[in-house]
Amino acid sequence: MxxxxxxxxxxxxxxxxxxxxxxxxxxxxxxxxxxxxxxxxxxxxxxxxxxxxxxxxxxxxxxxxxxxxxxxxxxxxxxxxxxxxxxxxxxxxxxxxxxxxxxxxxxxxxxxxxxxxxxxxxxxxxxxxxxxxxxxxxxxxxxxxxxxxxxxxxxxxxxxxxxxxxRVGSTILKVEKATQRAIENRIKSPCLGAVPSGEVSQSKIKGQGTHPVFSQRVGYIQLIDIARIQQWASENDAFVIVNMLPGEFVTPDKVLAYVNRKDDVESIEQAYTISEERSFEADPRFGFVVLAEIASRALSPAINDHGTAISIISSVTRLLLLWKNSETTLPAEDELKREDYQYDRVSVPELSIQDLFDDAYTSISRDGAANIEVAIHIQKSLNAISNCFDKSSGFSESATHFATQSFKRSEQALAFSDDIERLRKCINQSSD
Incomplete structure (x- = not known):
């Protein structure tokens, strides 16, 4: 079937x-x-x-x-x-x-x-x-x-x-809307409807994840058909541990998933849609990568358009704060049991918050380090995110980390001492 x-x-x-x-x-x-x-x-x-x-x-x-x-x-x-x-x-x-x-x-x-x-x-x-x-x-x-x-x-x-x-402005809006759709879909199903990896005990991982599943295809994961994996797991009385998310690059040495049997695992490998390019639809991180690429090109010496970079920082801020709006609508993890998930025989890792911030801010802070306007807007963006989320959350911690990292880059790149002092005031105001 x-x-x-x-x-x-x-x-x-x-x-x-x-x-x-x-x-x-x-x-x-x-x-x-x-x-x-x-x-x-x-x-x-x-x-x-x-x-x-x-x-x-x-x-x-x-x-x-x-x-x-x-x-x-x-x-x-x-x-x-x-x-x-x-x-x-x-x-x-x-x-x-x-x-x-x-x-x-x-x-x-x-x-x-x-x-x-x-x-x-x-x-x-x-x-x-x-x-x-x-x-x-x-x-x-x-x-x-x-x-x-x-x-x-x-x-x-x-x-x-x-x-x-x-046009650049129109392209930014299209990328932001596509990324927003992907984020909203991921917020509704943080682990694609499967059991989060953190919910699965270490004993279960060792007991039912002894045999890795590899792929002979090389490319980016565009989609994982969790329903197909769930059906295979139900028919074989197994529990599948998905090891890679949409957007990650697959090679024959990378483990797609772990199962408890060596034979008949072709269905697991075929459940992955792998292509030469990444897709916006199921990969929220790809939107941040594309936005950062547009900002980096705008900050290149040939173009020198810091206004576009500032506009993209605003877009990134809006997108990351979508997770803040979902905090009150999602049930607490400790209230959910394995049976409450749509696909209870599959576990999927959660999206890495650190990777999200790395995709969104690293290249912009590197290429805009010598531009005081861009550096200040990066600090304001990260300060807003840090203040909107709980201090113990991964978003607040990542925002603080990348704000410090961005300041260090600008401190080395800026030659005018007053600009460095202006940037330091942004840091001090946020800490207050």
Whole structure:
């Protein structure tokens, strides 16, 4: 019996399809073919007795205008999108390209233009062979007018969007929203619905984790199908200890999981979706990496745009504080038993808070160490996080650690003593 498709896997599949530029245009092409033949259905009804007469020449004229213009517009829109993708790769980071390609407005515009062209070409061919009677011509005329209106509205909306497509500010917002989705999903299922590794006793790890599972594939983990692992564990009366999280790099020497048997572990290895690139959907850390890359590029001597780096520090602060908002909604760990988890035969390690801060702040504090504005905003960001979380929490401890680390970098990089004193005041104010 196949494992059920989980919400996480379904969400990942939908996200993967959104990254494919051909999916929506293909869907609109199929829809345009169906719409043409829908008009023929009206010829088999008594609708012709109640509608005004529409000449085939007038419908043919409208369709000819649409057919001659839509392919030009579709070609123009595709060229504009390609230029925006190239601009995004150069001005921000190539890792953000998948988010820009999945932009709904651009994909919808290209799909509507290509679909309108296919519709007009097929409808013209049908009219030239006298395929429609009076009722069919009337319905086709209405559908053509509706298509014209859709094309015009789509074009206007697309022009407004394409002006910002690929720009740094727009890219930052897309990365932040994608990271926010991943964080919110991880907050709902901190360990992907499985038992946290900390909940599993050391004796159970030794007793049921004696045999490691390796992968012959090399790449990044994009998704772990926990439901498939749970089913395998139930059928084999086992407990699986997942050793790697989405976003980690897999090589044949890395242990994916630990099980209590040597044979029939192919299902465990196949439950991991491994690819050449990381994915935003199930990997909250990847969003912080991409944001830090954009900030580092903005701080390079060739660009020297500290305003972008400051904007990204604000985004990172908002994202990290999402965990603060979830503290009161999640049940305490000591109130949960192993049976309370959705996948009680699988344990998954929790996301490392230290790694989150390292992804978000290390490269920005290193590349912006000599920029007093960036250094001050890093201190303010980390101070806010430290103050918002409980002092004993991992977030507060990591924020304090990286604030000290960032100050030491800036203290060595800044040449003006007054700037160092300003930065030291930020540290003192936070400690007070």
């Amino acid at each position: 196949e494992a059920p498709i989980t919400v996480d896997r379904l969400r990942f599949l939908i996200y993967s399809f959104k990254e494919k530029l051909w999916v929506k245009p293909l869907g609109f092409c199929m829809l345009s073919l169906i719409v043409v033949f829908v008009a023929k259905i009206a010829d088999g009804t008594s609708l012709a007795e109640h509608i005004p007469e529409i000449k085939a020449e007038s419908v043919e004229t409208l369709l000819s205008i649409m057919a001659s213009s839509m392919m030009v517009i579709a070609t123009f829109s595709a060229g504009t999108m390609v230029n925006a993708y190239a601009s995004a790769s150069q001005s921000s980071t190539p890792r953000s390209l998948s988010l820009i390609i999945s932009d709904d407005v651009s994909q919808n515009a290209l799909s509507v233009f290509i679909g309108a062209f296919i519709y007009s070409a097929v409808a013209l061919t049908a009219i030239s062979h006298t395929f429609f009677n009076e009722a069919g011509l009337f319905i086709l005329f209405c559908l053509t007018c509706l298509t014209f209106a859709m094309v015009i509205l789509t074009f206007i909306r697309w022009v407004d969007s394409v002006a910002r497509l690929g």
